[in-house]
Amino acid sequence: MERELICCNGLTKSYAGRRVLDGVSLRLGQNEFVSVLGPGKCGKTTLIKLLSGLERPDAGEVFMDGAAVSSPSPKRGVVYQNTLLFNWLTVLGNVRYPLRKLGRQESLSRAMKYIELMGLKGFEKAYPRQLSGGMKQRCGIARIYAMKPRVIFMDEPFSQLDAQTRYLMQLELEKIFLGEGQSVLFVSNNIEEAVYLSDRIVVLSPSPSRVVKEFRLDLPRPRNYLSPEFVRIRAEIERCLSEVCDG
Amino acid sequence: MKLFGQNSLSPVIGKARYADFSCAAVSICLFLLFWQFSSALFPRARLIPPPTTVIPAFIRSFYEPIGSETMPGHIFRSLYRVFLGFSLASVTGVTLGILSGRNRLANAIINPFIEILRPIPGIAWIPIAILWFGTGENGKVFILFIASFTIIAANTHDGARHVDPELVGAARMMGASSTRIFFTVVLPCCVPQVFTGLQIGLTINFMTVVAAEMIRSRSGLGWVVSTGNDSGNMTQVMVGLVAIGIIGFALSSLLRLAEKRLLIWNAN
Numbered sequence: 482m483e484r485e486l487i488c489c490n491g492l493t494k495s496y497a498g499r500r501v502l503d504g505v506s507l508r509l510g511q512n513e514f515v516s517v518l519g520p521g522k523c524g525k526t527t528l529i530k531l532l533s534g535l536e537r538p539d540a541g542e543v544f545m546d547g548a549a550v551s552s553p554s555p556k557r558g559v560v561y562q563n564t565l566l567f568n569w570l571t572v573l574g575n576v577r578y579p580l581r582k583l584g585r586q587e588s589l590s591r592a593m594k595y596i597e598l599m600g601l602k603g604f605e606k607a608y609p610r611q612l613s614g615g616m617k618q619r620c621g622i623a624r625i626y627a628m629k630p631r632v633i634f635m636d637e638p639f640s641q642l643d644a645q646t647r648y649l650m651q652l653e654l655e656k657i658f659l660g661e662g663q664s665v666l667f668v669s670n671n672i673e674e675a676v677y678l679s680d681r682i683v684v685l686s687p688s689p690s691r692v693v694k695e696f697r698l699d700l701p702r703p704r705n706y707l708s709p710e711f712v713r714i715r716a717e718i719e720r721c722l723s724e725v726c727d728g
Numbered sequence: 729m730k731l732f733g734q735n736s737l738s739p740v741i742g743k744a745r746y747a748d749f750s751c752a753a754v755s756i757c758l759f760l761l762f763w764q765f766s767s768a769l770f771p772r773a774r775l776i777p778p779p780t781t782v783i784p785a786f787i788r789s790f791y792e793p794i795g796s797e798t799m800p801g802h803i804f805r806s807l808y809r810v811f812l813g814f815s816l817a818s819v820t821g822v823t824l825g826i827l828s829g830r831n832r833l834a835n836a837i838i839n840p841f842i843e844i845l846r847p848i849p850g851i852a853w854i855p856i857a858i859l860w861f862g863t864g865e866n867g868k869v870f871i872l873f874i875a876s877f878t879i880i881a882a883n884t885h886d887g888a889r890h891v892d893p894e895l896v897g898a899a900r901m902m903g904a905s906s907t908r909i910f911f912t913v914v915l916p917c918c919v920p921q922v923f924t925g926l927q928i929g930l931t932i933n934f935m936t937v938v939a940a941e942m943i944r945s946r947s948g949l950g951w952v953v954s955t956g957n958d959s960g961n962m963t964q965v966m967v968g969l970v971a972i973g974i975i976g977f978a979l980s981s982l983l984r985l986a987e988k989r990l991l992i993w994n995a996n
């Protein structure tokens with residue numbers, strides 16, 4: 482790993498007396514791509530909320546560049562599982578929302594660039610209610626890409642996309658990740674996708690969850706889904722996950 | 729990238745509206761017919777004049793004055809009072825509703841007053857209005873204000889309280905200041921409920937102005953009805969009622985139109 486960007490120690494969080502996270506420790510390097518896998522409802526979304534500063538942990542701390550994280554910031558972009566678009570703004574309005582400091586012309590051209598990249602050209606003036614689930618997800622991704630944060634947290638960002646679109650989105654994400662030097666923390670329920678994209682994969686246990694295993698992936702990019710190495714590591718992670726799920 | 733399918737928004741065309749409109753017209757015509765013939769047939773219905781008397785009288789009222797004003801004058805008087813009272817109530821109600829919906833302390837202070845004032849009907853304030861403001865215009869505006877600001881505040885409060893905190897978090901994550909969040913997230917989230925409150929408030933205000941004018945005034949739609957009653961002129965009473973019904977309907981339609989314009993994003 483290169484220089485460390487984000488690190489957290491012993492993150493613990495309970496909701497209504499039920500412990501969701503039980504001492505999760507992670508680190509994320511500069512320009513590193515880390516995926517988090519885990520059984521359903523194990524607290525992946527909660528982990529992203531804590532790491533991004535949207536919520537505070539009961540115990541443990543989050544650091545970015547050595548400084549404690551205590552509130553959300555545009556340096557830490559979040560692509561939400563439930564998109565959380567602003568329904569009263571158009572697609573263009575949503576993507577421009579974080580770009581206010583840029584000045585009219587630049588914010589417009591940058592927003593349009595990412596709208597196009599996400600295949601939403603022609604829908605700039607549409608309101609979220611007029612979009613399909615997958616299109617909303619792409620809009621939520623576009624607004625975070627356009628914001629150019631130092632680290633992107635992505636919470637099952639492609640879950641509602643069809644296979645073909647999903648594949649294209651993976652390619653775009655890899656391109657952006659490699660091109661802009663950002664770090665990505667990626668939550669997924671799709672092992673293949675995680676193996677294709679990640680430098681490292683972290684597996685969580687069922688809640689109250691902790692990190693049970695880490696996999697380092699040194700395959701060269703762009704990766705080939707069919708290479709023996711790829712297939713082997715995928716199977717290994719699959720086995721690990723099913724063991725974790727069985728308890 | 730054509731892989732993302734048809735990139736256009738299909739327009740929604742409604743032919744059903746036209747059919748609805750025709751049905752409404754037919755049913756109103758049938759009702760007028762029924763009214764016409766029943767006033768010839770039943771003794772109780774004979775006490776009020778038939779449409780063939782009321783409709784011409786209604787039209788005549790637009791150029792022949794009733795009292796000191798023609799019908800447009802009376803309509804204007806009533807609407808002007810509603811306008812003043814309702815504006816005052818809206819500004820106060822929305823402000824109080826947002827304050828109490830967003831701030832716990834403000835809620836503890838404001839809410840009891842809203843809840844206690846809410847069930848008191850506007851015309852119950854007439855004695856106090858006269859005591860404070862005399863019988864002039866200010867008293868009527870006061871009555872209208874107090875009759876509707878509570879319901880507007882209560883609805884706004886509901887909207888402001890239920891702003892999704894996750895949306896506020898998302899705005900913060902995108903670097904928005906508290907002021908910007910208030911105007912770009914909190915306010916838009918409240919708008920649907922604010923409109924519900926305004927709609928109810930306006931209806932209440934219109935009913936209240938008519939009632940208040942019936943008790944003490946020299947003009948307005950309520951006055952048309954009450955002086956018709958005093959002089960035993962049932963045609964004038966009916967003309968007044970028709971005008972009240974139509975203007976009330978027009979008012980709420982106007983507000984609905986404004987709501988539709990402002991809330992395109994919220995349509996179903």
Ligand SMILES: Nc1ncnc2c1ncn2[C@@H]1O[C@H](COP(=O)(O)OP(=O)(O)OP(=O)(O)O)[C@@H](O)[C@H]1O
Nearest residue numbers: 496497501520521522523524525526527528562688
């Ligand atoms: N704000 C909250 N209030 C109460 N309970 C919560 C809250 N947020 C999460 N939980 C609970 O914490 C647990 C973990 O939730 P979380 O959404 O983090 O899991 P997840 O791994 O992201 O789930 P999924 O696989 O469905 O995305 C769930 O049982 C959930 O009900």
Ligand SMILES: [Mg+2]
Nearest residue numbers: 525526562636
């Ligand atoms: Mg989740």
